[in-house]
Amino acid sequence: APNYEFYKNADVRPPFTYATLIRQAIMDSKDMQLTLNEIYSWFTRTFAYFRRNAATWKNAVRHNLSLHKCFVRVENVKGAVWTVDEMEYQKRRSQKITGSPTLVKNLPSSLGY
Amino acid sequence: LMPGICSIPVTSLPSLEWPLPSRTDQYELRIEVQPKPHHRAHYETEGSRGAVKAQTGGHPVVQLHGYRGKEPLGLQIFIGTADERILKPHAFYQVHRITGKTVTTTSYEKIIHSTKVLEIPLEPKNNMKAIIDCAGILKLRNADIELRKGETDIGRKNTRVRLVFRVHIPQPGGQHMSLQVASHPIECSQRSAHELPMVEKQDMDSCSVLGGQQMILTGQNFSADSKVIFTEKTHDGQQIWELEATVDKDKSQPSMLFIEVPPYRDPSICHPAKVNFYVINGKRKRSQPQHFTYTPLPAPSIKTEPV
DNA sequence: TAATATGAAACAAATTTTCCT
DNA sequence: TTAGGAAAATTTGTTTCATAT
Numbered sequence: 001a002p003n004y005e006f007y008k009n010a011d012v013r014p015p016f017t018y019a020t021l022i023r024q025a026i027m028d029s030k031d032m033q034l035t036l037n038e039i040y041s042w043f044t045r046t047f048a049y050f051r052r053n054a055a056t057w058k059n060a061v062r063h064n065l066s067l068h069k070c071f072v073r074v075e076n077v078k079g080a081v082w083t084v085d086e087m088e089y090q091k092r093r094s095q096k097i098t099g100s101p102t103l104v105k106n107l108p109s110s111l112g113y
Numbered sequence: 114l115m116p117g118i119c120s121i122p123v124t125s126l127p128s129l130e131w132p133l134p135s136r137t138d139q140y141e142l143r144i145e146v147q148p149k150p151h152h153r154a155h156y157e158t159e160g161s162r163g164a165v166k167a168q169t170g171g172h173p174v175v176q177l178h179g180y181r182g183k184e185p186l187g188l189q190i191f192i193g194t195a196d197e198r199i200l201k202p203h204a205f206y207q208v209h210r211i212t213g214k215t216v217t218t219t220s221y222e223k224i225i226h227s228t229k230v231l232e233i234p235l236e237p238k239n240n241m242k243a244i245i246d247c248a249g250i251l252k253l254r255n256a257d258i259e260l261r262k263g264e265t266d267i268g269r270k271n272t273r274v275r276l277v278f279r280v281h282i283p284q285p286g287g288q289h290m291s292l293q294v295a296s297h298p299i300e301c302s303q304r305s306a307h308e309l310p311m312v313e314k315q316d317m318d319s320c321s322v323l324g325g326q327q328m329i330l331t332g333q334n335f336s337a338d339s340k341v342i343f344t345e346k347t348h349d350g351q352q353i354w355e356l357e358a359t360v361d362k363d364k365s366q367p368s369m370l371f372i373e374v375p376p377y378r379d380p381s382i383c384h385p386a387k388v389n390f391y392v393i394n395g396k397r398k399r400s401q402p403q404h405f406t407y408t409p410l411p412a413p414s415i416k417t418e419p420v
Numbered sequence: 421t422a423a424t425a426t427g428a429a430a431c432a433a434a435t436t437t438t439c440c441t
Numbered sequence: 442t443t444a445g446g447a448a449a450a451t452t453t454g455t456t457t458c459a460t461a462t
Contacts, residue, residue: 066455079270
């Protein structure tokens, strides 16, 4: 798992896409599923940067959850939780890597997407 | 004042999230009259919505059996969770002490780790029986609670509670024997109380893997589009089975569902299988999971000769 | 250029909180 | 005070448009 320690207290935008971060939040959870609210909490807990401008990044999180097919909403007793369709997630990423040789060279391996 | 109450230091007692038995060989703490399954809680911005009542119109009653002492004891009351997890104080609700001339019980309240606890006397002269007419329910704002450091529960759709009763009985050695009992679940949201299906009673707890038997569910808010879904989860929470039971819509009423238990996914099991089922109205309005057990067929017949 | 990412925003539905009689 | 109802407010999800990489 990536080490986000630096960003916990440094008010610097983490160099990862929303999709990468959302997936990470869900992967970090015990049951591989989180409510929207719990995803928000993970963001604020893990990144100083997301402790301000909440309206903006929360909107973006919801936007990404809806937009990407890899995030699947599952009904539950307690409302709904979000899960990751890992197959779908990796499909998108591998398309990007195999489909663009120039990007492969420049993509730092530690960065998502 | 109230002798015997409030005299025990909090630090020597088990914490509120600690599981306790409701009975021992000698004692039993029992809810003689259960509260109603619905009680709309009030917010801090509202006036009180009164004490929790019983189905009968009276109030819940709790009694301690087996106590031979002469001294009155204190009965503690707090609001607990009502989900599948083990009971703990409900972060989004608090007991609210009702006072007034309609209330017969004197009560005393204190806060233990951000949970309000009511204490009322249990007196030998009343047979150690207490009428709970002084306990209302206060709703705290989700956002306020969720930002508390260390709180991981979510308030949204988390609106069911149980009344939890505790008593600490002094023992010869200076120790205490603590007992606890929790009420049936109480739905505290106006909307959920009106719309969510709730199963209060099921006519049977188990049947053979073949299913096919009729089961009668008693409860609230059942409707024409109510479905009953049987599910099974593995130990780590992965759902591995789901099947809809057929509902007899002709017989069913708003407070009663007649269903046919569906067959279990594997008729050849050797040990009983514990599954869940729930009632769901429309897309989102679903009841808490209920428990059901499928039992294996009598004996796997090895004989092949005809009878 | 085509594909992706990010932001802002309009809308709808579900759920919670406040207000009124 | 206590009950009921429901308006007002907030959350959660979906979509669309514009801009930057």
